[in-house]
Amino acid sequence: MEDAGSASSAGGGRTKMLTQEQISFFHENGFVRIPKVYSPEEIARMSDELDQLIQDWATTNMGWTGPWRQVYMSPDVEKRSMLTHLHDLHFYSEAWCRAVTHPRMAEAMADLLGPNVELHHTTLHCKPPETGMPFPMHQDSPFYQHEGFGYIDAIVHIDDATLENGCLKFLPGSHKQGHLPHITRLENGESCSPHLPTDKYRLQDAVPCPAEAGDVVAFSIYTVHGSEINRTDRWRRLVRVGYRDPLCRQIAGQSLGRAGVIVRGMRPVGALAPTLS
Ligand SMILES: O=C(O)CCC(=O)C(=O)O
Structure with a gap:
């Protein structure tokens, strides 16, 4: 794939960050x-400020819960x-505040979402060496459900x-189905982290998307x-x-009701009125 930096001219006088090939x-x-x-x-x-944030503010624990853990890890590794x-993170660090409002990131999101782009949240996932948690197959919609298709997660490597x-x-192509029901409870009624059934949605069937530091997926x-366990002797930080398009209304989950910074364009009249009133 071409470097995004080489993407060129656009209709309507705006230089696009992404190529038409990337958008398609x-x-x-x-x-x-x-x-x-x-x-x-x-x-x-x-990276430097992230390491400081990890020391000062981050939590390290077993991560996501659920029966999928036994499918993807041996009993010893699972423990x-x-x-x-x-x-x-952008509430804690200048480098991260600049990163999430970076013009190249904002332009790339506008190429995919439309002219107005609102920041919704940032979340660090850091896999420690050797046993850093795998993620079972899932959509992100159970964690912060929105109406329609105007929401994108951008992974900064x-x-x-x-x-x-x-x-x-x-x-590939699974987004076209919209929101799918996820497993959120164990057989005994206790809640667990939202995930899709491991027999129907298998990590080994998914297409890997390797990326370099500085890339966004x-x-x-x-x-x-989803993603597999970290088998190396080094941390994997992302x-x-x-x-989101500011007109894409949140229904439930993380940061519900919180207005985000507009990183490109403007908040259209009527968007998120209840949050701002
Ligand atoms: O950090 C990872 O490997 C997986 C991240 C993920 O699944 C997510 O952010 O929704």
Whole structure:
């Protein structure tokens, strides 16, 4: 795939960040890798501040719960498997505030969402070495359900992500179905992290999307995805940034009712009125 930086002219006088090929790939498959959104210097700064945030603010625990853990991990590994996570990094760090409002990121999102783009949330997922938690196949809509298709998650890669350290894997075209029911309860009625049945949606059937530090992988809130355990001796750090068309109304979940920063264009009259009133 071409570097996003080489994308060129656009209709309507705006220079697009993405090529038409990248935009079409996204609409067809539900995900796209956007190379080199951040420069090595920007990533170095984001990496340093991320390490500080991990020390000062992040939580490390077993991560997601559910019967899928026994499917993807041996009993011994399952006990030791961990995830380091933190929400809304841009509230804690200048480098991350700049990163989530970065013009190249905002332009790329506008190419996929339309002229107005609102930041919804950021979430760190850091897989520790050797047993960093795998993610079962799921959509992101159960975590912050919205109406319609105007919501994209953009994964900012701080480290190179490979099959070995647990890069994202996607089911191409799965976004077209919209929101799917997820398993959210165990047989005994206790709640667990939303995920799709592991016999129907298998991690091994999904297409890996390796990426380099500085790349962004964008995908629809409805694209079915997951990732495998980190088998390497190094951390795999990435940050998910959620963006939406301000007219895409949230129904439930993370940050419901919170207005986000407009990173491109303007908030149309009537969008999220209850939040701002
Ligand atoms: O961090 C990962 O490997 C998976 C991330 C993911 O599934 C998500 O952000 O929805």
